[in-house]
Amino acid sequence: MSACILVINSGSSSIKYALIGTGLGTRIAGLAENLGTAQARIKGTQADGSTFNHSFADSANPQAKPASHADALQYILEQLSDYQPAAIGHRVVHGGEKFTQAVQIDAQVMTTIRQTSALAPLHNPANLLGIEATLALFPNLLQVAVFDTAFHQSMPPIAYRYAIPENLYTDYAVRRYGFHGTSHAYVSQRASTLAGMPDQGGWLTAHLGNGCSTCAIWNGQSMDTSMGLTPLEGVVMGTRSGDVDPGLHRFLADNLGWSLLKIDEVLNRDSGLLGLSGLSNDMRTLVDAAQQGHEKAQLAVDVFCYRLAKSLAAMSCALPTLHGLIFTGGIGENAADIRTKTIGLLPHFGCTLDQEQNQRMYAGAEGRIDVGQGPQIWVIPTDEEGRIAAETRQVLGLTN
Numbered sequence: 001m002s003a004c005i006l007v008i009n010s011g012s013s014s015i016k017y018a019l020i021g022t023g024l025g026t027r028i029a030g031l032a033e034n035l036g037t038a039q040a041r042i043k044g045t046q047a048d049g050s051t052f053n054h055s056f057a058d059s060a061n062p063q064a065k066p067a068s069h070a071d072a073l074q075y076i077l078e079q080l081s082d083y084q085p086a087a088i089g090h091r092v093v094h095g096g097e098k099f100t101q102a103v104q105i106d107a108q109v110m111t112t113i114r115q116t117s118a119l120a121p122l123h124n125p126a127n128l129l130g131i132e133a134t135l136a137l138f139p140n141l142l143q144v145a146v147f148d149t150a151f152h153q154s155m156p157p158i159a160y161r162y163a164i165p166e167n168l169y170t171d172y173a174v175r176r177y178g179f180h181g182t183s184h185a186y187v188s189q190r191a192s193t194l195a196g197m198p199d200q201g202g203w204l205t206a207h208l209g210n211g212c213s214t215c216a217i218w219n220g221q222s223m224d225t226s227m228g229l230t231p232l233e234g235v236v237m238g239t240r241s242g243d244v245d246p247g248l249h250r251f252l253a254d255n256l257g258w259s260l261l262k263i264d265e266v267l268n269r270d271s272g273l274l275g276l277s278g279l280s281n282d283m284r285t286l287v288d289a290a291q292q293g294h295e296k297a298q299l300a301v302d303v304f305c306y307r308l309a310k311s312l313a314a315m316s317c318a319l320p321t322l323h324g325l326i327f328t329g330g331i332g333e334n335a336a337d338i339r340t341k342t343i344g345l346l347p348h349f350g351c352t353l354d355q356e357q358n359q360r361m362y363a364g365a366e367g368r369i370d371v372g373q374g375p376q377i378w379v380i381p382t383d384e385e386g387r388i389a390a391e392t393r394q395v396l397g398l399t400n
């Protein structure tokens with residue numbers, strides 16, 4: 001038990017946690033989801049292998065504030081209070097140009113993460129909350145920050161520079177960073193290994209969770225990715241717009257009198273699948289509603305797949321050859337119809353789905369879903385927690 005690593009992986013509306021170590025037969029893991037909404041809930045595994053399921057909704061008080069990241073963290077840390085991990089690994093979404101790899105957390109690192117918060121407003125503040133909460137509970141343990149941005153530091157300037165005045169890059173570090181790096185790195189490494197060419201070849205990954213991004217990977221290195229300076233750029237997401245015309249900001253300011261803060265809030269929190277459907281940011285709800293004839297849910301699903309296919313086609317420019325496509329994240333791992341629709345929009349790639357295999361891939365299943373001609377197609381459940389634990393051990397020099 002003493003060798004286990006506690007991992008806290010905070011996303012925009014979820015927290016995944018895990019205790020990963022040699023002394024544990026199975027992982028002690030859990031997921032808090034839909035944080036910030038009335039549907040917030042948490043489920044997980046206890047030490048004896050039993051599971052728990054807790055809804056934060058307060059039926060006695062329907063006006064109660066939806067559970068936040070802080071509420072979920074408190075609940076998670078209560079569940080874990082009997083354990084004494086060897087160290088703690090945290091996902092930190094934005095590391096800027098300062099952090100090109102995982103680092104041990106100290107006061108200076110926390111200050112830098114705080115300074116970068118404006119560039120990842122849905123994420124870095126939640127990541128800091130997690131660090132502060134675990135520091136309070138385990139004051140003597142070493143803690144490590146593993147950055148979403150680190151894997152993408154291999155991108156060449158043609159991929160990371162914006163076509164704006166140079167001094168905005170040289171003086172203010174305005175450039176494309178990319179996110180979900182831990183996931184893109186893990187799934188591409190895993191698929192290339194399963195394909196018999198470890199860390200070799202050209203791969204396109206689609207990480208489709210609450211935040212969504214695509215990535216082009218050549219011989220194990222990120223060459224380009226769809227997110228940019230912030231996790232708002234790129235494909236359509238749960239509540240984020242992805243790419244819009246930069247002229248939209250001026251249009252909204254001039255015509256609706258919106259402040260920049262309001263525009264940023266709307267693009268981050270009220271847009272994406274939620275904005276298009278007017279119904280939900282949750283793909284499960286939208287797929288069900290679309291099947292029952294909800295037109296706006298159908299449009300949200302269609303725009304999501306079209307923009308995703310466009311992004312994958314664009315990413316292919318970064319690769320000399322395409323060996324395979326990889327789907328991951330809650331949507332990528334579970335939604336066969338979304339995979340079908342997206343692949344259907346990419347006939348030029350020359351890959352063909354095996355529909356039977358495709359329908360079998362959900363709830364943690366891993367495997368190939370193409371018919372065996374042209375580029376491969378894989379579903380690989382991501383393991384950000386496993387990779388964060390491994391990087392935490394590496395930074396601290398802990399053996400497995």
Ligand SMILES: Nc1ncnc2c1ncn2[C@@H]1O[C@H](COP(=O)(O)OP(=O)(O)O)[C@@H](O)[C@H]1O
Binds near residue numbers: 011284330331
């Ligand atoms: N069976 C499913 N079918 C379609 N979408 C699903 C399914 N299971 C989960 N999802 C979607 O996955 C998304 C959450 O993905 P996840 O990777 O857990 O998010 P996070 O970015 O918070 O880590 C939600 O949109 C959810 O609706």
Ligand SMILES: CC(=O)OP(=O)(O)O
Binds near residue numbers: 012209210
């Ligand atoms: C970077 C990002 O969008 O993360 P998440 O998908 O966890 O919100």
Ligand SMILES: [Mg+2]
Binds near residue numbers: 011209210
């Ligand atoms: Mg995630």
